[in-house]
Amino acid sequence: MSSKYLIHKNNVLKVIYQNENISRKKLHDLLDLRFATITNITKELIEERLIEEIGREKSINKGRPHTLLRIVPNSRFFIGCELEPEKILSLILNFKGEIISKEEVDFGKDIGKEEILNEIVNLIKKMVAKSKIEKNRIFGIGFVDPGIIDIEKGVSIFSTILPQWKNVNTKQYIEEKIGIETFIIGTSQAKVLSERFFGEGKEKDDFIFIEFGEGIGCGIMSKGRIVHGIGGVAGEFGHIQFPERTEVCNCGKKGCLEAIVSIPSIEKKIKEIVGKDLKIKEIKEEFDKGDEKIKEILKEVFELFSISISNLINLLNPGLVILDKNFLFFKNLLNEFLIENIKKHMVYQYDIKFEISKFGEEIGAIGGACLSMSKFLKLDI
Ligand SMILES: [Zn+2]
Incomplete structure (x- = not known):
């Protein structure tokens, strides 16, 4: 042929x-x-x-x-596997984006990189065995890495949130142990890819995804292509710095957006100022009951978040901003505290859309599987 x-x-x-x-x-x-x-x-x-x-x-x-x-939706299958600070989530996706099988494992903070690699391989093997899908119908593995990566070589170089995850030949190791071709991608890039394939960004070429959870980040889709940067970590906007702020960030610097607006940071601030040890869900409940102090803190947090997001919008001019599902914790304050504020700080007013992602915790791993699917179809992404 x-x-x-x-x-x-x-x-x-x-x-x-x-x-x-x-x-x-x-x-x-x-x-x-x-x-x-x-x-x-x-x-x-x-x-x-x-x-x-x-x-x-x-x-x-x-x-x-x-x-x-x-x-044929179930003619080939694609694996996505996301490594998080203390968890690995792996799944198998079909062409329609349906999750056929899913497994996850928690691991302690103190384990080394070899043990993490073992956990990854064991988890994928267990998942494939459980799914009963023949291996030759699984095309590839998209591994979602929490740090700086070398996409071409498939090497994990360094991660601020998982310091022992350093200089790891991730692609090579997984391929040797599992025998399925493996590709690697950064977390934010994987998340924006999930949206592009099966989420709010379907058929959209210019949009951004704002991550709001333990970490803050953003995935950028420009002209239908993911912006990776040279280390696969473009969109680390959680480390935009506010020089007057003193909160210490995981990256070691002070005043990063992530150290102010991430979910653990909000919980910490409320504990410090209000004196109550509340989880994000309880914070929302207190806010709904009309707690003025909590309202004040959230207003300030979301003001800084809005400024940062409007900077991104001014820079990239996206048609759509997809907000992480975790923003739903603050559904009733989003318009007033976030979206209206963002618009106020935008340099040009245009018809920009805001949507909330419908993906839950699987979003990263789904993006990994989408990467593998895009390799199979030889899509330009
Ligand atoms: Zn930082």
């Missing part, structure tokens, strides 16, 4: 994936390929069980309606 033919074949598969249901006629129109080539390629893809016929399109013009093709 010529390499040109393989490129055509891949393009056919890609267009079928992107269009969900599509006729051979439409493929012929979109790809500018001979009809005989389209017929051959789709026949092969059906034999490989990658695509299937799913009835006919509704007839608009006279003549016989065309048969529609689609990707």
Whole structure:
């Protein structure tokens, strides 16, 4: 088979994936390929069980309606695995973004990098065994790394939140132990990828995802491509600094946004000022009951968060801002304390949209699986 033919074949598969249901006629129109080539390629893809016929399109013009093709959702599977400061979450995704299998494990703070690697490999092996999916139908593993990475070599270089995770040949190790091709990606980049494939950012080319949890970060999608930066850590906006602030950040510096607005930072501040040891859910409840002190603290926190997000908007001009699901803790103050404030600080007023992500804790791992799917389909992302 010529390499040109393989490129055509891949393009056919890609267009079928992107269009969900599509006729051979439409493929012929979109790809500018001979009809005989389209017929051959789709026949092969059906034999490989990658695509299937799913009835006919509704007839608009006279003549016989065309048969529609689609990707078989469970024809191939993709693994995503996210390493967090004390947890690993791994899952298997199909083409439709459905989670077929999921496993997670907590590990203590004191374990070394070799033990973390072992935990990762064991977790993935256990998950694959439980899922009963044959290995040859799993295309790849997208590993989501919490720190600075070398994407090409698949090496984890350094992480501020997991200091022992340093100079690790992650890709090589996982591939050797599991025998499935592995790709690595940064956390924020994985999250923005989840949104692009299966979330609020579907079919959107310019948007940002704002992470709000233990850490603060942002994923950037620009012209349909993820912004990685050279170390895979573009979007570390949790470390924007406010020089007048004294809160100490995990990165060792003072006055970082993350040290002020992350969920643990909010909890810490409320404990210091109000004297109550409250978790984020209880903080919300106290706020709802009308606690003035808590209201004041949250207003200040969200003011700094708004300034930071508006800086990003001024810099990147996105059409959409997707907010982490954790923002729902403060659903009833979001408009007043965050979104209105952001708009106030934007240099140009334009029709920018705000949405709340529908993904939960799986968002990073889903993004890892999407990375693996994008490699399979040879998508430009
Ligand atoms: Zn910092």
